[in-house]
Amino acid sequence: MSVLTKAAKPRQRAPSLRSLETRQRILDAAELLFAHGGFDGTSLRDIAGKAGVPVALVNFHGGSKQELYARIVVRRADQLSDLRLRALHGLKAGPDRLSLSAVLRCFVEPYIERAANGGPQWLAYARLVAQVSADRKWSDISQRCFDPTAKLFIDEIAAFFPGSDRSAVAAGFVFTVSAMLALATSMWRVDALSDSAARPNPAVLANWTVFLVDFAEGGLKRAVVSPGVA
Numbered sequence: 001m002s003v004l005t006k007a008a009k010p011r012q013r014a015p016s017l018r019s020l021e022t023r024q025r026i027l028d029a030a031e032l033l034f035a036h037g038g039f040d041g042t043s044l045r046d047i048a049g050k051a052g053v054p055v056a057l058v059n060f061h062g063g064s065k066q067e068l069y070a071r072i073v074v075r076r077a078d079q080l081s082d083l084r085l086r087a088l089h090g091l092k093a094g095p096d097r098l099s100l101s102a103v104l105r106c107f108v109e110p111y112i113e114r115a116a117n118g119g120p121q122w123l124a125y126a127r128l129v130a131q132v133s134a135d136r137k138w139s140d141i142s143q144r145c146f147d148p149t150a151k152l153f154i155d156e157i158a159a160f161f162p163g164s165d166r167s168a169v170a171a172g173f174v175f176t177v178s179a180m181l182a183l184a185t186s187m188w189r190v191d192a193l194s195d196s197a198a199r200p201n202p203a204v205l206a207n208w209t210v211f212l213v214d215f216a217e218g219g220l221k222r223a224v225v226s227p228g229v230a
Contacts, residue, residue, distance in 0.1 A: 023061040026051045028121055030062065031072045035124035038131060039069055070141050073132060076125050077145035083110035084149055088156065100160045100220065104213045107153050108180045112212070115184045116205040126184035133177070150177075161224045168224045176216040183208055 029051035033042045044065055048055040062068030087106035092098065114122040129146075132138040150173065158169045183205060 022051075022053060022057060026053060026058055026061050027068075027072050027075065030058075030068050031121055031128065032124050034069055034072065034131075035127035039065070044068075073128055073141055074145055076122075080110055080114075081145075081149040085152070088153070098156075100157065101213050101217045103153065103156050103160075104176065104216050105209070108176070108212055108216075109209055111180060112183070112205055112209050123184055126181045130178075130181045130185065133174075133181075157220065161220075164224050169220070172216070172220040172224055175219065179212060179215060183212055 026047065030042075030047045033046055033050060037046070042065075044055055044058050047062075047068070048058045051058070058068070062071055084107050087110060088103065091102055091106055096102070111122075111126075115126060132141050132146075154166070154170055154173050157173060158164065158166060161169060187205065187208075
């Protein structure tokens, strides 16, 4: 290609602030609607209405409905993976001896903190992850967004259970994730079943982190057969 041809090639303009804000509004609207109505129960027209934009802009910023669904899962998955891996790296680089509870905290705490303090979008995200985890048709999203970090944590957990069946460790990890998602989406059931008069308060979620980690640690130690584990 000649210099002239290169020079003649049009330059791509960076998105304007208005365009970025519109895209964010569309993604946020899609996240809330998909979380509560599911993939099949939500239309692009619904998303456009909630975001206050024409349907054509939803297509422009998000692509097809399936592409948009994947996009809103990916955007928080990347952030969570980074936070979890940073926490795990910091734990392993520190002076304290590794413990199962500390490793579990590295995984669950980053999300619980955001669900408690990040507003309705982060709470909605738990419902999305539950949908993706429960339906095999989204297995490609799970494999791409969640499996690399999940397998790394399963490796770390399995190290506490030498000689154990990896499938048992993986099952314990999946049950831990399910408990974390239930904590974020079903605290109202805890209040109802305990006859609590308190209104659901997302900020209270952070207080349940220790309970959740203890629950997961106890379940793993009881269910995963391994010599030398108390």
